[in-house]
Amino acid sequence: MDKIAVTCEEPSLDSQVDPRFGRAAGFLIVNPETMEFEFIDNGSSQVMAQGAGIQAAENLSNSGASVLLTGYVGPKAFAGLNAAGIKIGQNLESMTVRQAVENFKAGEVEFAGASNKQGHWK
Template sequence: MKIAITSQGLDLSSQIDPRFGRAAYILIVDTETLACEALDNSGNVNAFSGAGIQAATMIHDKGAQVLITGYCGPKAFTTLQAAGIKVVSDATGTIVQAVERFKNGEVQYTTSANAEAHW
């Protein structure tokens, strides 16, 4: 399964970036092989608005079925739900730790946004 994880760096040893739409990178990780693809999210970091929606579209296009992040705003959350992508929020630690928690069933899916909308 492919999952998306917001990241401060380019590999599995990187720390989770708590922001979704404005994360430095989003890693697409294959949970079976641990192969990962780093998506450069710099185009959204300074976006006036719509960063979360654009990031949600990007991970959907890469085939991710789950997003692991720290915070997810209401517009992004709605977009992810519409795309059928489940969200795990309040995540911390490294990317590889997040993958292991996911594989071990130690995550809870979020039912709503946990960040305020940006205007």
Template sequence: MAKIVVTCQGQSLDDKVDPRFGRAANFLVVDSETLEFQVLDNSATNSMAQGAGIQSAQTVANAGAEAVLTGFVGPKAFQALNAANIKIGQGLEGVTVREAVARFNAGEVEIASKPSREGHWR
């Protein structure tokens, strides 16, 4: 089994993946086999003037995740996730968390090796 973190607009497996990593509404910490999950609130980053992506990477690392699934990860968060040896799957906005996990399990999610786009503080 693998513990993966998926950014989520809501609080259930059937809610959509949040396209933003740093300022994601919630993180779902999902057991990729049993689909048991736990919700981590990420609203604290909404009032951060800077470093939301880094803060989120820290949250994900502390949750003990092996991989993160989201829309896109900015350059600083990317560096931080890399440092913590966490796999990054991007481009999953628009689908549900359940679908994102299924794709990850099926090996259909590409694990990125560089940031998805230039960003600044978001």
């Protein structure tokens, strides 16, 4: 099964899903069958003055994940993730990473056709 990326506040399955994509603390790349995971630090995007979402999408595009679960994604990051072939499940804040993955496995995550957030910048 494909690997799943989830925005997280800290490197743990019990971390809350970070609602922000571009400026998320990091991503857990989870194998949904074994629930094994690795952590990708997103610090390089957090410090960016502009284009944080684009930087985060770039970071994720090299992770091997084909699905992203998060709160909201801005329009540019959305376009970037689309180009990288990563499917996007939004509005998954207010739960833990584990719950988000379980929701996904239960087929309860809808994949968005468009960004659910206006860019800060444009």
